[in-house]
Amino acid sequence: MAAPVTDSPLRTPQQPPSRKRRWPLARLDTKVTPYLFVAPFFLIFGAFGLFPLLYTAWVSLHDWQLVDGQQGFVGLANYYALFGDPNFYNALGNTVSMFLLSTIPQLLAALGLAALLDRGLRGRTFWRAGLLLPNVVSVVAVALVFTQIFGRDFGIVNYLLELVGLDRVNWQADTWSSHLAVSAMVMWRWTGYNALLYLAAMQSVPKDLYEAATVDGASRWRMFWSITVPSIRPTILFTIVVSTIGGMQLFVEPTLFDPKGASGVGGSDRQFQTLTMYLYEKGFRLFDAGYASAIAWVLFLVVLIFALINFTLARRIASKG
């Protein structure tokens, strides 16, 4: 766009008087209105985003019961208790495991899908919309359907396993199998979405790069890894960070995968309880707001650390490619 027209020498002579004549408050209007326009965002975020996050830190330093209220300052006691709590490490391990199991295959599959979509297909909108469809479905519905698909006695997955001569799996019962099932839900919902983000990036890669490579006799595979992937690096980093933040807060899928419903324990032996589920259990089932707040802050730090590690790792890997 051109430079702001206020600086244009052509109009300055007539402009100020005409503005003043029509509306005496025009100057005030230009000065104040922009702040009024952006104010709602900051008010809402301050009241319902920032304040709760900071107040969580304050609550975490107290013995604070959700029903009875504040029972006194205890310093870091909640954190000490948390770091000696085997259920916390269990939830942390589960969260990381499900995050890795769902994110790595998901992003690789999205990359492959985007490459397929990037090849001048007939019926573009049809394919793209089809891939995005799972993303608009509610997580609750996804969780319920997949719980049924991974059912022990009548589930389709077990039926297929038996059909090819394998044993049935009691998906909820074991750590690895429940993690696989939950990861399948996450993958199903997000692979197409990420593929579309990659596709958008791929379409802005300059075509002459490919033409030059074709002249040099590079294979399609080679071009994909040495031209396409490095060119869309910012998008890949973006999806990795977003998936990390989402994956670390996984809640609905594992919660509803539990046959006991919303108890938030994640299976008979907590085999698929995530950190957010543990937070929910402590805060809203056992009403220990202080302890739950400590979990919240540790979770926040874990999210930050993971996002940072992934960001650095991904950048290093991508720049080698």
Next chain:
Amino acid sequence: MTTKRPGFLVYGLLSAVLLASVFPLYFSFVVASKDNSAIGDRVPPLIPGGNLFANIARVFDTVDFWLAIQNSLIIASTVAVANVLLSSLAGFAFARLRFRGRDSLFLIVVGTAMVPTQLGVIPLYMLMSELDWYGQLQAVILPALVGALGVFMMRQACEETVPHELIEAARVDGCSVLRTFFTVALPAIRPQAAVLGMLTFMTAWNDYFWPLIVLDPNDSPTVQVAVSTLASGYYTDYSLMLTGATLGVLPVIALFLLLARHIVGGIMQGAVKG
């Protein structure tokens, strides 16, 4: 990469993926149309039965689904309208108005996207009960009125489609900033605003965690919470459960099919480009 027209293999692969995308939804519908005993068949059911309406009636008997639908509609439409309006105002200001601190304020907006809202649920819950808003719809609506993603999208939209010259012309004619927004900016970004409205409507409709906490679960608070209570009975009634899931998904699917082209375009436009 258009050196060669894609062949049979590409279409085959994509068809397989598409089938996998649609299958769980189809399966949900199949179970919803069956008698619950059909689930016990050795071969999982794959063809719809004739029990859909009976199951729908059972859903409405088991939970107050009308109330849940009404609540979800109120929440999702208020959130969508507010997001469109407030994000457009902020996006317009960030893209086309000049004020001190604009760039740093915008950086803060982008940064807030990194703050996971889930982590503040405990004080947020305390705040809501302090205000006596537990169980009331505004407890779900207010925190979702405007978000960083919307502001970001609308700023992008204004930069792409609202010419500086038009704004200046309106100003010269004596338009106030607010009127300039309504007469010049808003009509120009209408397509992107519609996409944002759709996306926020769907997000609000599909939300589960916060409504579960702050609304009374025994009162059929929103469609998603009501559907999840269908699953939490002592004895799991799969056809009832998946009928609820199907019903909860239908409005969103209908909207999506209607506007798929724009939604896909909107998501691709919001992407970080290489």
